[in-house]
Amino acid sequence: MINNSKNKKNNRPCRSMLYIPGDSPGMIQNAPVFGADSILLDLEDAIAASEKDAARKMVRSFLRSFDFGDLIVTVRINGADTEYFKKDLMDIVPCRPDAVRLPKCSSPEDVISADSLISEIELESGIPVGCVQLHAMLETALGIENAYQIAIASPRVSALTLGGQDLTADMGVQKTRDGWELFYARSRVVLAARAAKISAFDTVWADINDPDGLFKESKQIVELGFTGKAAIHPSQIEVIHRAYRPDPKELAKSQRIVEAAKEAAREGKGVISVGGRMVDAPVAARAENLVAVASLYDYEEESPV
Amino acid sequence: MTRFAKNSLGRMVPAEVPGVGPFDPYSGPFQRINSVHGIVGASVRLRTVDRHGSKIAASLEQAIKNSGLENGMTISFHHHLRNGDAVMPMALETLKNMGYKNLTFAPSSIPDAHDCVADYIKCGLIGRLYTSGVRGRLGGLISSGEAGIPVVIRSHGGRARAIEEGQIEIDVAFLAAPTCDKLGNISGSSGPSACGSLGYAITDATYAKHVIAITDNLVDYPVARNISIPQYRVDQVVSVNSLGDPKKIATGAARITRNPVDLKIAHDTFRLMKVSGIIAPGFSFQMGVGGASLAVSVYLEEYMKKKGIVGSFGLGGISGHMSRMLEEGLFRALFDVQSFDAVVTESVSGNQNHVEIDSSWYANPFNAGCIVHNLDCVILAALDVDVNFNVNVLIGNDGVLRGASGGHCDTAAGAALSIVVLPSFRGGVCSIKDSVSNVTTPGETVDAIVTERGILINPLRQDLLALARGAGLPVVDIGDLKSRVEKLTGVPEQQERAGGEVVAVVEYRDGTLIDAVYRPER
Numbered sequence: 001m002i003n004n005s006k007n008k009k010n011n012r013p014c015r016s017m018l019y020i021p022g023d024s025p026g027m028i029q030n031a032p033v034f035g036a037d038s039i040l041l042d043l044e045d046a047i048a049a050s051e052k053d054a055a056r057k058m059v060r061s062f063l064r065s066f067d068f069g070d071l072i073v074t075v076r077i078n079g080a081d082t083e084y085f086k087k088d089l090m091d092i093v094p095c096r097p098d099a100v101r102l103p104k105c106s107s108p109e110d111v112i113s114a115d116s117l118i119s120e121i122e123l124e125s126g127i128p129v130g131c132v133q134l135h136a137m138l139e140t141a142l143g144i145e146n147a148y149q150i151a152i153a154s155p156r157v158s159a160l161t162l163g164g165q166d167l168t169a170d171m172g173v174q175k176t177r178d179g180w181e182l183f184y185a186r187s188r189v190v191l192a193a194r195a196a197k198i199s200a201f202d203t204v205w206a207d208i209n210d211p212d213g214l215f216k217e218s219k220q221i222v223e224l225g226f227t228g229k230a231a232i233h234p235s236q237i238e239v240i241h242r243a244y245r246p247d248p249k250e251l252a253k254s255q256r257i258v259e260a261a262k263e264a265a266r267e268g269k270g271v272i273s274v275g276g277r278m279v280d281a282p283v284a285a286r287a288e289n290l291v292a293v294a295s296l297y298d299y300e301e302e303s304p305v
Numbered sequence: 306m307t308r309f310a311k312n313s314l315g316r317m318v319p320a321e322v323p324g325v326g327p328f329d330p331y332s333g334p335f336q337r338i339n340s341v342h343g344i345v346g347a348s349v350r351l352r353t354v355d356r357h358g359s360k361i362a363a364s365l366e367q368a369i370k371n372s373g374l375e376n377g378m379t380i381s382f383h384h385h386l387r388n389g390d391a392v393m394p395m396a397l398e399t400l401k402n403m404g405y406k407n408l409t410f411a412p413s414s415i416p417d418a419h420d421c422v423a424d425y426i427k428c429g430l431i432g433r434l435y436t437s438g439v440r441g442r443l444g445g446l447i448s449s450g451e452a453g454i455p456v457v458i459r460s461h462g463g464r465a466r467a468i469e470e471g472q473i474e475i476d477v478a479f480l481a482a483p484t485c486d487k488l489g490n491i492s493g494s495s496g497p498s499a500c501g502s503l504g505y506a507i508t509d510a511t512y513a514k515h516v517i518a519i520t521d522n523l524v525d526y527p528v529a530r531n532i533s534i535p536q537y538r539v540d541q542v543v544s545v546n547s548l549g550d551p552k553k554i555a556t557g558a559a560r561i562t563r564n565p566v567d568l569k570i571a572h573d574t575f576r577l578m579k580v581s582g583i584i585a586p587g588f589s590f591q592m593g594v595g596g597a598s599l600a601v602s603v604y605l606e607e608y609m610k611k612k613g614i615v616g617s618f619g620l621g622g623i624s625g626h627m628s629r630m631l632e633e634g635l636f637r638a639l640f641d642v643q644s645f646d647a648v649v650t651e652s653v654s655g656n657q658n659h660v661e662i663d664s665s666w667y668a669n670p671f672n673a674g675c676i677v678h679n680l681d682c683v684i685l686a687a688l689d690v691d692v693n694f695n696v697n698v699l700i701g702n703d704g705v706l707r708g709a710s711g712g713h714c715d716t717a718a719g720a721a722l723s724i725v726v727l728p729s730f731r732g733g734v735c736s737i738k739d740s741v742s743n744v745t746t747p748g749e750t751v752d753a754i755v756t757e758r759g760i761l762i763n764p765l766r767q768d769l770l771a772l773a774r775g776a777g778l779p780v781v782d783i784g785d786l787k788s789r790v791e792k793l794t795g796v797p798e799q800q801e802r803a804g805g806e807v808v809a810v811v812e813y814r815d816g817t818l819i820d821a822v823y824r825p826e827r
Contacts, residue, residue, distance in 0.1 A: 013661075021759035029793060030565070030566060030757065033565075033566065033569055033757045033758060034565055069791075233565065234568070234569070235565060298777065300530075
């Protein structure tokens with residue numbers, strides 16, 4: 001768990017991202033209800049060609065008038081290779097969502113061209129340039145191979161996200177329950193994101209009737225180092241959050257490290273030590289982050305079904 | 306000119322219903338109950354039958370003739386066959402063809418499917434209506450004021466009380482009997498039209514002056530197992546081809562909802578129950594089969610298993626989920642006044658700790674101990690609520706009757722923790738009103754309302770409020786939530802109600818009038 005330093009809204013962890021079709025007001029109006037850390041209002045795959053305009057207008061008016069509370073709000077726009085791309089950005093960016101998600105990023109140039117268009121729009125609409133972040137969605141083999149270059153293509157890029165469905169298709173393989181076919185791609189995305197000090201979001205778990213499979217996969221991607229995972233149904237949020245819940249033993253250890261770090265700072269010592277053993281700075285930073293994540297959980301709470 | 310009185314909730318209710326009699330205004334949930342000790346209730350009419358005689362009547366018509374039913378008398382039915390029931394329409398049609406007029410129709414409730422009751426009102430067969438609820442075309446007819454007959458809506462416990470107190474004098478009870486023998490022993494849990502418990506019918510059979518059992522499963526004497534109603538309460542037996550549609554009588558078990566709003570409500574409801582401390586060994590519980598209520602039991606089941614908690618009893622309308630919890634040993638007994646699906650029917654007949662109870666035992670406040678008065682927690686649905694926690698389960702946003710009182714006010718009054726679950730808005734209308742169009746259950750008996758946008762706790766329950774806040778539950782003020790939701794939905798125009806025509810009265814369980822139903826302005 002890295003610190004999502006580029007996320008607004010008090011740097012809070014962003015473990016879950018709930019996909020909501022942009023043409024579904026009934027679902028958007030309930031977005032703040034389900035405890036997700038963030039939502040993705042989708043203008044791309046969830047929307048039929050005939051509904052693209054309607055969805056864009058819907059999302060635009062929600063962004064302008066609806067109180068999303070402390071939800072991080074991202075809009076997935078249509079790809080640069082579509083006729084909707086420019087219109088999407090022109091209509092959505094002035095409403096200042098926290099970020100737009102750019103699908104099918106395969107090269108740094110994809111980011112750079114979107115970035116300059118967004119900057120233009122920001123300038124024209126009188127909002128601070130750079131205020132709308134960009135999540136680069138990697139869902140082609142080429143995109144995975146270019147992951148780090150994409151991550152550092154613009155300071156606007158605050159997250160890499162893995163699109164598993166399209167990627168497996170591009171790789172000519174099937175998405176399996178165990179997910180080995182994505183192991184390398186996932187590792188690659190995480191490393192690139194960590195190297196660029198931005199967030200890394202994992203792909204969706206498509207079977208909403210298989211929370212056990214989702215939990216297993218979520219545990220895996222937490223262990224790999226992803227900072228969050230997408231959800232396609234509100235019932236998946238809790239499962240993903242459960243996977244991010246720090247182990248109580250590890251939490252206790254981290255709390256000791258955090259205490260020791262505070263003490264070291266108070267006493268002006270450069271070296272943190274716990275039980276006579278020295279603790280490295282990255283370990284201390286990780287412990288601090290873990291304690292912050294743990295604060296989102298009620299350790300008395302039972303795990304619901 | 307009808308005289309009105311203002312009851313303790315500030316609702317204007319008639320002091321008298323023409324053709325029915327005078328009513329006291331509601332004055333609090335336990336006021337009348339506390340003063341009832343020692344009064345004398347209804348008497349049971351004694352009658353005998355010939356030794357070694359037969360109770361089999363050749364036809365329903367013959368049985369009606371034998372019963373001595375006259376115009377103006379009261380007939381009763383039960384609604385255990387749900388939407389599969391063919392007995393109410395069959396009997397009403399026969400009565401109409403025999404030329405009867407102006408009967409008081411007093412079923413335990415009316416299944417949604419029975420729009421035909423509206424026609425029997427229009428043709429003059431039904432001259433008074435006592436029921437738990439009305440919906441569909443019947444609800445429309447009554448709300449329109451065109452029915453032109455007195456209508457009294459009672460809760461299940463209130464109906465049992467009214468029968469035992471003598472306000473409903475049943476002259477002839479027509480009892481759909483899924484299994485019956487020639488002397489009238491009836492079981493609800495076997496036969497092609499099996500429906501499980503016959504709880505409401507038991508009370509009718511006990512107090513009716515004459516009981517006609519109608520069966521499609523006349524078995525050799527005796528029905529030995531699971532007798533719901535014994536032969537000494539039954540005067541005649543009529544054999545018919547079918548009691549109705551078995552598929553609609555014994556429906557499949559309700560599925561756990563995937564509706565995310567309902568699941569959120571269910572989870573927060575469970576969390577509130579947990580922090581209240583009520584889920585402990587000996588815990589007793591009742592829930593509905595609505596989406597959110599049923600989903601609460603999923604969380605509850607997992608928690609009780611994990612903690613090794615064994616509850617004392619589950620109560621009520623029993624769902625398949627509850628009978629599974631009995632099988633799993635999570636409750637020591639189920640008290641079943643009404644079974645909701647086919648799985649439950651098997652449980653009634655197969656599990657000795659699944660006990661069929663009558664409606665008086667279930668919820669009548671005027672006896673020496675109904676079970677709702679011993680209930681720890683109940684989860685209830687609602688159409689809407691108001692800022693004083695009053696609950697309406699009868700009237701839709703259009704002002705038209707479309708619901709049933711059921712055991713709502715009985716369990717809310719009885720349970721130590723009564724929780725109403727409802728989405729914060731429905732059909733684009735905020736579920737929290739300044740004042741509900743109808744009070745079915747008084748706010749003073751509701752401890753909390755759980756919506757997907759927060760938990761509302763009755764100020765009367767400061768203890769619960771402190772526990773919920775302490776545990777970090779999403780507690781919000783009911784007025785604040787109302788304004789927040791109204792920002793989304795807008796504010797609907799308030800319907801004028803007082804002064805309009807009264808189309809029905811709503812009794813509280815103790816027999817006082819908690820509210821009246823007015824004809825909506827058109």
